[in-house]
Amino acid sequence: MSVQFIASKDNPKIKHLRALIQQAAYRKKQQQTVLEGTHLCLAWLEQHSHLHALYTTEHALTHADFEKIQQHYNGHIFVISEALYKELSTLGTSIACMAVIDIPRHQHAFDPQADTLILENIQDPGNVGTLLRSAAAAGIQQILTTTGSAALWSPRVLRAGMGAHFALQCYEHIALEVALAQFKIPVYVTSLEQAQSLYSLDLSRACVWILGNEGQGVSDYALAHAQAVTIPQPGGQESLNVAIAGSVCMFEMVRQRL
Amino acid sequence: MSVQFIASKDNPKIKHLRALIQQAAYRKKQQQTVLEGTHLCLAWLEQHSHLHALYTTEHALTHADFEKIQQHYNGHIFVISEALYKELSTLGTSIACMAVIDIPRHQHAFDPQADTLILENIQDPGNVGTLLRSAAAAGIQQILTTTGSAALWSPRVLRAGMGAHFALQCYEHIALEVALAQFKIPVYVTSLEQAQSLYSLDLSRACVWILGNEGQGVSDYALAHAQAVTIPQPGGQESLNVAIAGSVCMFEMVRQRL
Structure with missing residues (x-):
């Protein structure tokens, strides 16, 4: 696990994150989305699924819920300021945690025999x-x-x-x-x-x-x-x-x- | 039916309406609330229930849904500007319509035998x-x-x-x-x-x-x-x-x- 601080709200990674959160067309073009909150991120990781990047704040980094996430995740963690997190967040979740993921795609067409x-x-x-x-x-x-x-x-x-x-x-x-x-x-x-x-x-x-x-x-x-x-x-x-x-x-x- | 125009947003009736919409404590103290939208107002009137006042805009006054309301209501209609209605509205309903009503009170305690x-x-x-x-x-x-x-x-x-x-x-x-x-x-x-x-x-x-x-x-x-x-x-x-x-x-x- 590596932790990296990002101070600028104009950092390319932050611009990408913001656009994914705010713009449906950008999500569709990139075929990526953002999971917000420790519950969703943990549910995703428990399925052994891949994260592109995880964003949090310095404060949240030591929270017990966040430590659970780190048990399933070895990639980069980007730490941003409380103010920037608050600006980006749509949910007002208590523990800062956002993950960029690929929207799952299916190899197969839907099953016409299934519920x-x-x-x-x-x-x-x-x-x-x-x-x-x-x-x-x-x-x-x-x-x-x-x-x-x-x-x-x-x-x-x-x-x-x-x-x-x-x-x-x-x-x-x-x-x-x-x-x-x-x-x-x-x-x-x-x-x-x-x-x-x-x-x-x-x-x-x-x-x-x-x-x-x-x-x-x-x-x-x-x-x-x-x-x-x-x-x-x-x-x-x-x-x-x-x-x-x-x-x-x-x-x-x-x-x-x- | 009488129609009256209210231009000032500091009109006492508008102040009352605004406080009812925005303040839970004021609703509780007054034992009144606001129904917003033609659907809710019509549902209320169809039960032959009493309205204190009905607010709308000049534009909505001629709408078919609003005419249905007038079939059940003979009291005062207060017409306010689109801008003022928009400021007051919490719902973004398409047809301007708000009614001030008393919150229903029951004469009896609840029925311990009923679903x-x-x-x-x-x-x-x-x-x-x-x-x-x-x-x-x-x-x-x-x-x-x-x-x-x-x-x-x-x-x-x-x-x-x-x-x-x-x-x-x-x-x-x-x-x-x-x-x-x-x-x-x-x-x-x-x-x-x-x-x-x-x-x-x-x-x-x-x-x-x-x-x-x-x-x-x-x-x-x-x-x-x-x-x-x-x-x-x-x-x-x-x-x-x-x-x-x-x-x-x-x-x-x-x-x-x-």
């Missing part, structure tokens, strides 16, 4: 991250998102995902038409309209769940090419939050498979 | 609002929150609740010890520790759910005085988001009662 969650134009980073966390917990390991959805590897989605990303196979910028043509397993879409009850489905075999945009719901294409499912709501509310609706569906699947 | 959701120190306004929305959808009408929880009638919780507040009986600043002494129905608490599976419970009768703080979980007191329940997670994740965990529990109850 899958498809996010169609879900735009709120909190909803997307929460859904990834629920999917990982429910044992769904394959995530497909359309171009209109929040970028999976943005700092805010990573934060809400709490490390779930690292247990999942994520495929972004998927065209729904192309994806649905490949699945031969049942495809379900949550719908507010009168439809078959979630609780009447047989979910014992692999299946696909499509969840739609927070405001507009799912597309007509999804409704035309998947089986509409509704969650009974005795209280008669107009709709559930999309992350809630998706999680209720995924955990009904868990229940049936116990 | 109940207890939020113990849940601090994120989004989680609290989402849980209210899920509870209302699941047919749970009684909500108790401890002093450490996010204020139910804050603009951010109201936003996440999407109008669910108006269908619920909400009791804030409840001491858990006092509340639990009164319930004679089963009380469940979600726990990460090894505990009885949610899916092995008989939820056909009225019950109480306790959900705990996002970081610390539920208190030792809750764990000692309620039956611990765990949600099976085949993916082996460390925990679900609290709003997800609570909603999965409430909808398992819905499923069993269909």
Whole structure:
């Protein structure tokens, strides 16, 4: 392990870090992102995954959580000032810790036989991250998102995902038409309209769940090419939050498979 | 209906509105809050509930959504400038609409026989609002929150609740010890520790759910005085988001009662 101090906020490494944090287009071009907080960095390292660089402050360097990170990491640690860290941080985490990583890429196309969650134009980073966390917990390991959805590897989605990303196979910028043509397993879409009850489905075999945009719901294409499912709501509310609706569906699947 | 223009941002009504939006202590002292957005205002009015005052902009006054509001409201409408509205608004809603209302108070103490959701120190306004929305959808009408929880009638919780507040009986600043002494129905608490599976419970009768703080979980007191329940997670994740965990529990109850 080597520790290096960086004083200038115009240092090329800091410029790179700042652009990765702030600019979605730069993340996409570089195919890199930033993990913020000791929890996420540790979750990443525990999978023996590679970090390009780790940034912290002098104060955090001696914190117990940070020492745990050092047990898994032998590379460079760059120490920056509290003021610079505060300027860069989007999360206000208590222990300064940021890591630059490559966004994982897959050698293979998605598996059309596996349990899958498809996010169609879900735009709120909190909803997307929460859904990834629920999917990982429910044992769904394959995530497909359309171009209109929040970028999976943005700092805010990573934060809400709490490390779930690292247990999942994520495929972004998927065209729904192309994806649905490949699945031969049942495809379900949550719908507010009168439809078959979630609780009447047989979910014992692999299946696909499509969840739609927070405001507009799912597309007509999804409704035309998947089986509409509704969650009974005795209280008669107009709709559930999309992350809630998706999680209720995924955990009904868990229940049936116990 | 009477329309009145207010130009000054130092107008006493505007000062009152601003303080209600920005200051939790002022909301508590006045026992009033602000509904923001046409959706929330309309949901409130459709229950024939009283507004003290409605604020909008000249531009929004002719919008179709705002006209719907006027069908339910005959009181004063105060028109303010776009700049002032923008300064006051916390939500960036597209159609300018804010209403000052009294925070509903209950004549009666809570019902110790009714299905109940207890939020113990849940601090994120989004989680609290989402849980209210899920509870209302699941047919749970009684909500108790401890002093450490996010204020139910804050603009951010109201936003996440999407109008669910108006269908619920909400009791804030409840001491858990006092509340639990009164319930004679089963009380469940979600726990990460090894505990009885949610899916092995008989939820056909009225019950109480306790959900705990996002970081610390539920208190030792809750764990000692309620039956611990765990949600099976085949993916082996460390925990679900609290709003997800609570909603999965409430909808398992819905499923069993269909």
